[in-house]
Amino acid sequence: MTVDAEEVDPSAAAARSVPADASVVLRQVSKSFGPLVAVSDIDLVVRPGITAILGPNGAGKSTLLRLICGLAKPTTGSVWVAGGNPRFDDTARGHIGLVPQQDGVFERQAALETVTLAATLSGLENPEAQARRALNTVELDPDLGRPVGTFSKGMRQRVKVAQALVHDPTVLVLDEPLNGLDPRQRQHMIELFRRLGDAGRTVLVSSHVLDEVERFGSRVVVVAKGRLVAEGDFHEIRDLLDTQPHRLRVNCADARSLAAELIRSSAVLGCDIVDDETVELTTDDVRAARRLLLAAGRNLDQTLHAITPLDDDLESVFRYLVGRSA
Amino acid sequence: MSSARRIRALYRALLDQQLTKSRLLLIGGFSVLALVLALSIGSQVEPDSRTEAIVGFLSVYGLGFMVPILSLLFASTTLGQLVEDETLVYLWLRPNPRWQLALAAWAAAATIALPIAVIPLSAAAAIGTGGDGGIVAATGLSMGLAAVGYSGLFVLLGLVFRRALLWGLVYIFIWELFVARAGAGAARLSLNTYPHSVLARLTDIELPLAERSMAAGLIVPVVLAGLSVAATAWWLNRAEIT
Numbered sequence: 408m409t410v411d412a413e414e415v416d417p418s419a420a421a422a423r424s425v426p427a428d429a430s431v432v433l434r435q436v437s438k439s440f441g442p443l444v445a446v447s448d449i450d451l452v453v454r455p456g457i458t459a460i461l462g463p464n465g466a467g468k469s470t471l472l473r474l475i476c477g478l479a480k481p482t483t484g485s486v487w488v489a490g491g492n493p494r495f496d497d498t499a500r501g502h503i504g505l506v507p508q509q510d511g512v513f514e515r516q517a518a519l520e521t522v523t524l525a526a527t528l529s530g531l532e533n534p535e536a537q538a539r540r541a542l543n544t545v546e547l548d549p550d551l552g553r554p555v556g557t558f559s560k561g562m563r564q565r566v567k568v569a570q571a572l573v574h575d576p577t578v579l580v581l582d583e584p585l586n587g588l589d590p591r592q593r594q595h596m597i598e599l600f601r602r603l604g605d606a607g608r609t610v611l612v613s614s615h616v617l618d619e620v621e622r623f624g625s626r627v628v629v630v631a632k633g634r635l636v637a638e639g640d641f642h643e644i645r646d647l648l649d650t651q652p653h654r655l656r657v658n659c660a661d662a663r664s665l666a667a668e669l670i671r672s673s674a675v676l677g678c679d680i681v682d683d684e685t686v687e688l689t690t691d692d693v694r695a696a697r698r699l700l701l702a703a704g705r706n707l708d709q710t711l712h713a714i715t716p717l718d719d720d721l722e723s724v725f726r727y728l729v730g731r732s733a
Numbered sequence: 734m735s736s737a738r739r740i741r742a743l744y745r746a747l748l749d750q751q752l753t754k755s756r757l758l759l760i761g762g763f764s765v766l767a768l769v770l771a772l773s774i775g776s777q778v779e780p781d782s783r784t785e786a787i788v789g790f791l792s793v794y795g796l797g798f799m800v801p802i803l804s805l806l807f808a809s810t811t812l813g814q815l816v817e818d819e820t821l822v823y824l825w826l827r828p829n830p831r832w833q834l835a836l837a838a839w840a841a842a843a844t845i846a847l848p849i850a851v852i853p854l855s856a857a858a859a860i861g862t863g864g865d866g867g868i869v870a871a872t873g874l875s876m877g878l879a880a881v882g883y884s885g886l887f888v889l890l891g892l893v894f895r896r897a898l899l900w901g902l903v904y905i906f907i908w909e910l911f912v913a914r915a916g917a918g919a920a921r922l923s924l925n926t927y928p929h930s931v932l933a934r935l936t937d938i939e940l941p942l943a944e945r946s947m948a949a950g951l952i953v954p955v956v957l958a959g960l961s962v963a964a965t966a967w968w969l970n971r972a973e974i975t
Contacts, residue, residue, distance in 0.1 A: 501828030511819035527742040528827035
């Protein structure tokens, strides 16, 4: 039998097992949309500092963030954020600042109006002054009078970040926040998020770009197919990814003789001859395999036209992690 | 900070989103048509049956079409548009009770619906009757009650249904225009019957659907608006926000 998370007091259930320094706790959280399971049985404790949620598109990152903000109710399990359940607890919700993934903004308002509204609704004194401060933080001119609807994607993104920051939230939830920003703005935002993390805020940021996550220098939670498949600091995750088998395609003069040469080495786990001039090999040590290829080319006196990694993309990394956790 | 200040901020933000050029043109069109038709009726009908003709026209055009359709257009998009363009999250996530958002949405919708219901149709009543104060007052009150009730109902409809405009038109044209007129039980579930009753009783002219008491006519639209605000708040509490 599944228990509807809202039939019991979810915040109380979660609070029983909340570590003292945790700001976000998910216990056995699942979320289904009809037959589609978007998030499956996730246990997660998030502490102050930056935590990156890494996963391919459609992995369930946004659903996970929506659950954390209380925007969606879990099918099972419980969510606890800053002392309560954000779906029902105004105080808990007041601790959250969200930059949603979607592009929607109040098109007819000026940036200052949008952020002032957010400040007013958060109960701040002197909301306009707070809105100006937040807009300055994201390097947007508060006196830019034109409607947000006329802004570029990057400027709209900065308005979204400003409205999320205006009430100085303890938990900042950022769903792909660097989308649409130019490189300089990206760097500025990354530095801003790092500063907030260093200052003791909990910054949860989702991304599907590994390099982006690396720049946050953060703890990483890897989500794939709705499941949490790995977590640790970035270097741990990177090391973990490096243990997966890699595949290389080699274009050469004689695939058959090259494959026969390669298969003798322990660095090569397998070889497929694709055609007379192409061989694909599987290895768990890419550097050793490359050295071996060059040596084999010399030994056989044949030219290697190209060596192409076949699975250096993030999707294959996630596939590997999913398979590993299963 | 007081609840009133937050509600005012929500109200202003929601109101700002409503007034677009195309909608203002539509309001203007409906209003001008009301005045032209009232003038035409007033000039063509004999003086002793003029009041009856004008009240009949206000019942059909005002209560039957103009007020419900314009209320639907504005009220259903007050929150519905935010759902559609995924901006509701910016208001929903703030630490405020849901009733404040529901109340602000109704107030924003009614702020537009009330004057566009009361002013042009009262003016039409004045033009058509040659300035009969009693008819003008009855028109203003009944149209105002209709606008208040429909605003609440259609704000909720816009939040709950994706194609709220379509469902609202089905309610107006199928339920209120046909089903409600077929039987007393169905009529009781039609909002239109209450302002119709107020208009009929204050003008002493028999109108279809005008079978409720004066008290019911005055109270039910306001109560319905209040219940709609409560239901909107309840829905906002339960809904999943994108």
